[in-house]
Amino acid sequence: MARLTMMRILRSSEYRHMPWKNGGGETVEIAVSPDRATIADFDWRISMATVATNGAFSIFPGIDRTLSILEGSGMTLAIEGRQPKLLTASDAPLTFPADLPTSATLADGPVTDLNVMTRRQALKHRVRRIHVEGSQPVATSARDLVLFCHRGSVALVTEGVSATLHGLDAAVLVQPATLTLSADIASEVFLIEIGPA
Known part of the structure; x- marks a missing residue:
């Protein structure tokens, strides 16, 4: 039996703007599953954020995340148990557990990143x-x-x-x-x- 592909188009003007979990900035939510899920109960979530200051990332227990730099000079990520990593717009996306303490130091001014998160057990x-x-x-x-x-x-x-x-x-x-x-x-x-x- 042939599979039926379903496609939904999301326009940037329709994205939801939400505060960061730690209150340190704003996230633009691109897509989330299930629809209208919160940061506490999503299965997967895709968002953009502008990082304007150095600081700690929000902790998301049981979540894996991938970060990609969209705009700006990049930032150095200090992920617990790993060597610090400079992530720039020319680098491949970086995947790491979102429940590990992580902090970012900007290379030269604000960056905009793409953030993909999925619930690890599922x-x-x-x-x-x-x-x-x-x-x-x-x-x-x-x-x-x-x-x-x-x-x-x-x-x-x-x-x-x-x-x-x-x-x-x-x-x-x-x-x-x-x-x-x-x-x-x-x-x-x-x-x-x-x-x-």
Whole structure:
């Protein structure tokens, strides 16, 4: 029996703005599952935040997180039990447990980051930064797939369903069997794959 791909488009103007769990700033929530879940009961959550000062990250028990730098010079992350790591916009996304004490020191001014979190006992995730110019097929076996358009505009087609994402828009796809991305100018997307642990 053929799988039916469901796609939901999320426009940046519709994102929810929420205070950080530790009260130190503001998060822009891109997508969360289940819908309207809080920071206490989500299965997975994708958000952006601007980090303007050095300081500690919020602790999320039982959660794995991946951080990617979108804008700015980067920040050094001090994660308990690991060597400090400078994370910049040219680096691969960094995955670590969100329940380990973590602090950030800005390299040179504020940064904007992309934050992906999943509940460890139930789910796992992978984040890839993809540069798109022309047409490009994407292979995935994810149960849920979220595309976040960071720069430019990207058209996506999956099993006859199509949409265009502009800067900071996102799409949530359920069980995509095939996916093709295309862009007339150099664009950048983050591919977030979520599946059972």
